[in-house]
Amino acid sequence: MEQMNTVFGQVAFTEEEITSISQILNESVPLEDVSTRQGPGGTTLSYLESWKAINLANKIFQFNGWSSSIKELSPDFIEEINVNGITRYRVGVTAIVRVTLKDGTFQEDVGYGSTEHPSKGSAIENAKKEAVSDARKRTLRLFGDRIGNSLYDKDVNKNMGVLVSNEKKKQKQAMIQAAAAAKNPPQQPQQQQPQQPQQPQQKAPAKPMVQQQPPPQPQFQQNKPTPSFSVPPKPTSSPPKTAPSFPMKNPAIPQFQQQQQQQPQPQQQHDQIDYEPDLGDL
Helix, strand or coil, X not given: CCCCCCCCCCCCCCHHHHHHHHHHHCCCCCHHHXXXXXXXXXXXXXXXXXXXXXXXXXXXXXXXCEEEEEEEEEEEEEEEEEECCEEEEEEEEEEEEEEEECCCCEEEEEEEEEEEECCHHHHHHHHHHHHHHHHHHHHHHHHCHHHCHHHHCHHHHHHHHHXXXXXXXXXXXXXXXXXXHHHCCCCCCCCCCCCCCXXXXXXXXXXXXXXXXXXXXXXXXXXXXXCCCCCCCCCCCCCCCCCCCCCCCCCCCCHHHHHHHHCCCCCCCCCCCCCCCCHHHC
């Protein structure tokens, strides 16, 4: 009994695996795996993201059927720039990555990454990651169209970008319609119950009409004399004013006689007294 070689790079594919992998690699990238971005001149470019390329490789070659290794990673430049008084670092890195299958077949390609960051260390780290991802993605597309090689055709890329944009719009509209339908579910038609025959309704006897007499209104005494007020006519001309009469003093009469004249005489009659002098005594 022959022992199977389990060393990676020395495990041969079976005939069935080779046929299945070849058919898959000859297919184009499906629309759901394509991403788009704006290109120069207002064009739409389509590309394959790094994580999607890894998922496709796992589906085609299986998770233990391929591996990648970095063959070279070197910075191209590290610049210190001043932007609005703030120091920033701009870094560019080149990477070469090899992808090897379990039977020892491998491909290599170059990738590039550049970034800008206020921290020098973060700028170098991000540039290296971008360069390795780009190099691995470019290396995988060398195995066939299904892992991104079809997107490097310019004509296909333009058409693919338009198709992807239209497909995303349709998917977005479908999602909006599905969300609206979930909020407002269609109402089920109510089952109509069989109508029962209606029995003729008996009319109630009409009630005799009673004429309602208006309530008696209170009678008022019309012959009751109303008090009349007479307003004296206003004199048209004022009467002539007369000066008050006062007893006038006669200068010829002595003062005591005037006082006696002013005093009222008593109403009783007294005996006349003879004031004539008795001449017999003289």
